[in-house]
Amino acid sequence: xxxxxxxxxxxxxxxxxxxxxxxxxxxxxxxxxxxxxxxxxxxxxxxxxxxxxxxxxxxxxxxxxxxxxxxxxxxxxxxxxxxxxxxxxxxxx
Amino acid sequence: xxxxxxxxxxxxxxxxxxxxxxxxxxxxxxxxxxxxxxxxxxxxxxxxxxxxxxxxxxxxxxxxxxxxxxxxxxxxxxxxxxxxxxxxxxxxxxxxxxxxxxxxxxxxxxxxxxxxxxxxxxxxxxxxxxxxxxxxxxxxxxxxxxxxxxxxxxxxxxxxxxxxxxxxxxxxxxxxxxxxxxxxxxxxxxxxxxxxxxxxxxxxxxxxxxxxxxxxxxxxxxxxxxxxxxxxxxxxxxxxxxxxxxxxxxxxxxxxxxxxxxxxxxxxxxxxxxxxxxxxxxxxxxxxxxxxxxxxxxxxxxxxxxxxxxxxxxxxxxxxxxxxxxxxxxxxxxxxxxxxxxxxxxxxxxxxxxxxxxxxxxxxxxxxxxxxxxxxxxxxxxxxxxxxxx
Ligand SMILES: Cc1cc2nc3c(=O)[nH]c(=O)nc-3n(C[C@H](O)[C@H](O)[C@H](O)COP(=O)(O)OP(=O)(O)OC[C@H]3O[C@@H](n4cnc5c(N)ncnc54)[C@H](O)[C@@H]3O)c2cc1C
Ligand code: FES
Numbered sequence: 001x002x003x004x005x006x007x008x009x010x011x012x013x014x015x016x017x018x019x020x021x022x023x024x025x026x027x028x029x030x031x032x033x034x035x036x037x038x039x040x041x042x043x044x045x046x047x048x049x050x051x052x053x054x055x056x057x058x059x060x061x062x063x064x065x066x067x068x069x070x071x072x073x074x075x076x077x078x079x080x081x082x083x084x085x086x087x088x089x090x091x092x093x
Numbered sequence: 094x095x096x097x098x099x100x101x102x103x104x105x106x107x108x109x110x111x112x113x114x115x116x117x118x119x120x121x122x123x124x125x126x127x128x129x130x131x132x133x134x135x136x137x138x139x140x141x142x143x144x145x146x147x148x149x150x151x152x153x154x155x156x157x158x159x160x161x162x163x164x165x166x167x168x169x170x171x172x173x174x175x176x177x178x179x180x181x182x183x184x185x186x187x188x189x190x191x192x193x194x195x196x197x198x199x200x201x202x203x204x205x206x207x208x209x210x211x212x213x214x215x216x217x218x219x220x221x222x223x224x225x226x227x228x229x230x231x232x233x234x235x236x237x238x239x240x241x242x243x244x245x246x247x248x249x250x251x252x253x254x255x256x257x258x259x260x261x262x263x264x265x266x267x268x269x270x271x272x273x274x275x276x277x278x279x280x281x282x283x284x285x286x287x288x289x290x291x292x293x294x295x296x297x298x299x300x301x302x303x304x305x306x307x308x309x310x311x312x313x314x315x316x317x318x319x320x321x322x323x324x325x326x327x328x329x330x331x332x333x334x335x336x337x338x339x340x341x342x343x344x345x346x347x348x349x350x351x352x353x354x355x356x357x358x359x360x361x362x363x364x365x366x367x368x369x370x371x372x373x374x375x376x377x378x379x380x381x382x383x384x385x386x387x388x389x390x391x392x393x394x395x396x397x398x399x400x401x402x403x404x405x406x407x408x409x410x411x412x413x414x415x416x417x418x419x420x421x422x423x424x425x426x427x428x429x430x431x432x433x434x435x436x437x438x439x440x441x442x443x444x445x446x447x448x449x450x451x452x453x454x455x456x457x458x459x460x461x462x463x464x465x466x467x468x469x470x471x472x473x474x475x476x477x478x479x480x481x482x483x
Binding site for chain 1: 131132133134138244248251252261263264323324325368384385386388391392395396398399405406407408409410411412413414415
């Protein structure tokens with residue numbers, strides 16, 4: 001990825017660029033969650049579905065870890081955005 | 094003792110440990126933070142970020158919170174980073190007469206303690222926050238309440254302390270303490286031994302494990318809090334809010350009759366962050382170190398939330414998370430040296446106030462180490478209250 005434009009957006013939802021992710025790694029991030037905490041990449045509406053793989057790849061390149069060893073982001077329910085009225089309705093039904 | 098690796102070893106890279114290490118560095122000491130995972134992966138990475146003096150017990154606790162708020166204001170400039178310090182004011186909405194009455198009584202004590210607060214009836218409250226339910230009774234208003242971004246705070250402390258010559262080791266777990274002539278002189282880790290004049294235990298809800306290595310039984314337990322996060326939306330609420338029931342639960346648990354509230358210890362609180370997402374919380378449960386979120390907990394938070402802010406019904410939840418408050422049986426953190434354990438200093442157990450109290454904790458612990466005495470009397474926090482008399 002050496003010649004890539006550093007301003008390219010890696011996480012579109014949160015507008016996080018390649019440069020910002022590289023900076024987070026330079027500061028000590030070594031996992032997807034570590035990048036998330038420092039840059040907000042992966043915290044957008046799609047919850048990392050579009051950017052997590054790319055982030056993993058960048059960490060692997062920059063830190064020399066094997067992609068399989070990189071800690072994935074912790075994900076918690078819901079899997080898809082869900083309307084609160086629906087959950088509340090079920091409870092009170 | 095073999096060669097010193099630092100003046101002070103701080104175990105734990107959360108908002109307490111990084112604050113202490115930064116304040117030490119500022120005073121010319123070399124600190125070494127040893128963190129098992131990454132910075133901000135413990136409770137400081139999964140919490141709300143309110144600094145709400147009106148939810149502190151009038152007196153000592155309130156005084157410390159006010160001191161800490163002053164420090165936060167100075168810190169942004171001192172650290173040279175945007176910490177998203179945002180003084181937006183806070184409300185404590187009350188859903189029934191009982192909570193309104195308790196909150197009103199507490200308001201008098203808060204004012205006597207020097208805090209500006211005001212009780213408002215529902216119409217006045219809704220003139221500030223029109224989206225709140227008209228079925229509520231009223232609310233307490235505290236104009237000085239604010240919020241901060243804990244990630245930014247931790248990362249900024251980290252950057253600054255490294256500039257001052259201190260160090261951080263992540264991915265390194267402390268497995269034991271090292272002793273010489275009855276004094277703690279360092280730590281054993283999975284990456285080797287490290288030596289210093291002092292070892293500070295800033296491991297939050299894991300604080301009891303490290304304390305035990307020193308021979309101290311510290312009653313710190315993880316108390317889980319679940320939180321839900323919505324999609325970003327336009328401004329729905331302008332202030333931070335924690336329901337008056339929170340006060341009933343905190344100070345008058347015997348008055349709670351609802352079974353679910355008893356079990357989940359919930360109390361509605363809500364904030365909208367700069368990017369428009371809304372955080373709604375939270376539960377207070379003892380579940381060991383089980384970090385999952387539960388359907389019951391989420392349902393409960395949502396039904397509480399919709400009661401206060403009916404517009405939530407049309408919004409979407411995109412994420413849920415939970416964190417562990419470092420709970421201490423008597424409600425006070427353990428800060429300071431321990432009788433009979435020279436070289437060892439506790440700084441853990443901030444329960445639901447760690448973000449608010451981070452700057453003042455860092456300052457006072459650094460003063461204890463560098464000057465021998467803190468500038469603010471915190472004898473009430475002394476871990477010696479748990480030292481068994483022989
Ligand atoms: C749901 C929720 C909401 C909250 N809301 C607020 C709020 O609005 N305002 C407020 O002020 N506070 C709030 N809090 C409380 C606040 O988050 C905590 O008090 C604070 O984060 C504690 O910080 P800490 O640095 O002591 O602990 P942590 O952030 O947990 O840091 C301790 C660190 O020690 C490390 N560690 C543990 N064991 C070892 C070992 N053996 N070796 C090396 N490292 C180790 C851990 O990995 C961890 O990173 C909330 C908490 C929760 C759970
Ligand atoms: S692209 Fe990163 S969260 Fe959606």
